[in-house]
Amino acid sequence: MAKMYYEVDANLELLKGKVIAVMGYGSQGHAQAQNLKDSGLKVLIGLRPGSARWKRAEEAGFEVMTVSEAAARADVIQILLPDETQSKVYENEIRQHLTSGKALVFSHGFNIHFGQIVPPSDVDVFMVAPKSPGHLVRRTYTEGAGVPSLIAVHQDATGKAKELALAYAKGIGSTKAGVLETTFGEETETDLFGEQAVLCGGTSELVKAGFETLVAAGYQPEIAYFECMHELKLIVDLMYEGGLSWMRYSVSDTAQYGDMTVGKRIVNDETRKEMKKVLTEIQDGTFAKNWLLENQANRPAFNAMARREENHLIEKVGEQLRGMMSWLKKHE
Numbered sequence: 491m492a493k494m495y496y497e498v499d500a501n502l503e504l505l506k507g508k509v510i511a512v513m514g515y516g517s518q519g520h521a522q523a524q525n526l527k528d529s530g531l532k533v534l535i536g537l538r539p540g541s542a543r544w545k546r547a548e549e550a551g552f553e554v555m556t557v558s559e560a561a562a563r564a565d566v567i568q569i570l571l572p573d574e575t576q577s578k579v580y581e582n583e584i585r586q587h588l589t590s591g592k593a594l595v596f597s598h599g600f601n602i603h604f605g606q607i608v609p610p611s612d613v614d615v616f617m618v619a620p621k622s623p624g625h626l627v628r629r630t631y632t633e634g635a636g637v638p639s640l641i642a643v644h645q646d647a648t649g650k651a652k653e654l655a656l657a658y659a660k661g662i663g664s665t666k667a668g669v670l671e672t673t674f675g676e677e678t679e680t681d682l683f684g685e686q687a688v689l690c691g692g693t694s695e696l697v698k699a700g701f702e703t704l705v706a707a708g709y710q711p712e713i714a715y716f717e718c719m720h721e722l723k724l725i726v727d728l729m730y731e732g733g734l735s736w737m738r739y740s741v742s743d744t745a746q747y748g749d750m751t752v753g754k755r756i757v758n759d760e761t762r763k764e765m766k767k768v769l770t771e772i773q774d775g776t777f778a779k780n781w782l783l784e785n786q787a788n789r790p791a792f793n794a795m796a797r798r799e800e801n802h803l804i805e806k807v808g809e810q811l812r813g814m815m816s817w818l819k820k821h822e
């Protein structure tokens with residue numbers, strides 16, 4: 491079994507007295523910054539002037555400034571900007587403030603692994619990558635729990651990079667759930683693969699395909715929504731709590747028989763072959779190149795696909811049904 495790091499393996503004191511700049515106040519930025527602050531650490535927020543997030547960060551009690559000002563004042567610079575903008579912001583606003591002995595931190599290895607950011611050799615470069623959406627990084631912390639994280643050291647200029655990474659992981663609550671050491675390459679490739687093939691891409695398409703099949707056969711869209719989207723969370727919660735076995739224990743034997751006989755017809759050899767191809771395109775840089783070029787062209791394909799997806803019937807039906815679920819919080 492891989493070595494896991496927990497609370498006793500990390501020393502938060504290493505970050506006390508240091509200034510941490512969290513660049514960006516989005517999904518990960520707001521969550522990590524708030525957790526670090528609640529862990530007793532000094533955190534500044536770096537944002538674009540005029541950013542809608544500026545006021546929100548101030549309301550949460552942070553000192554907010556430009557990325558450049560925050561980089562100048564910080565000892566530890568955590569880049570929680572969108573992956574596709576990081577290299578430009580780094581060159582224009584961070585690079586000149588990255589003096590010897592400072593630490594540059596990431597939550598995803600994309601820009602280091604694909605050579606978009608090349609930091610000077612006299613700074614620490616490490617990663618603390620939560621295996622979770624940002625909003626859950628915050629929610630679990632407030633509940634006294636945490637999400638797992640991966641740590642990786644790309645450069646160890648001070649000799650303390652790994653201990654700093656563990657301390658940072660403790661600050662955001664991850665040593666409660668478990669921290670695993672990796673490399674920038676392994677994190678980048680597995681993270682991209684996971685979100686494309688399973689977590690986001692694979693699951694979204696599976697849900698839509700199930701929904702569309704039922705609706706096309708004449709069943710009520712509301713029933714198709716509950717069956718293929720709403721209950722998915724309840725089933726996945728059981729997998730999260732106790733693995734596939736606990737989920738299969740909880741569902742009926744009829745469901746388990748269907749699961750074990752039919753699942754393989756849905757995710758079949760062709761699907762697995764395509765998964766391998768997707769992984770190869772991540773490993774050889776094809777996906778990274780396409781994504782960076784798409785951004786250089788101002789995202790024509792991204793915008794068209796996002797619009798189409800937002801207008802899918804499952805989104806319309808779901809919005810109405812969720813509107814009646816009083817326990818569901820409204821999103822930002």
Ligand SMILES: NC(=O)c1ccc[n+]([C@@H]2O[C@H](COP(=O)([O-])OP(=O)(O)OC[C@H]3O[C@@H](n4cnc5c(N)ncnc54)[C@H](O)[C@@H]3O)[C@@H](O)[C@H]2O)c1
Pocket residue numbers: 513514515516517518519536537538541543557569570571572573575579597598619620621622623624625
């Ligand atoms: N979203 C997640 O749950 C998640 C999970 C793990 C890792 N990550 C990684 O965390 C990093 C941040 O992703 P995110 O999803 O939190 O991003 P996001 O899009 O939610 O937030 C980005 C933030 O950066 C700010 N920003 C954008 N351009 C800027 C600029 N030019 N100057 C200053 N600020 C700017 C935005 O206002 C926003 O506050 C990425 O490396 C991502 O891969 C994200």
Ligand SMILES: CC(C)(O)[C@@H](O)C(=O)O
Pocket residue numbers: 621622623624681685689690
């Ligand atoms: C939350 C995810 C999907 O795990 C993350 O990797 C991301 O890029 O948002």
Ligand SMILES: [Mg+2]
Pocket residue numbers: 620621622681684685
């Ligand atoms: Mg991920």
Ligand SMILES: [Mg+2]
Pocket residue numbers: 598681682685
């Ligand atoms: Mg990711």
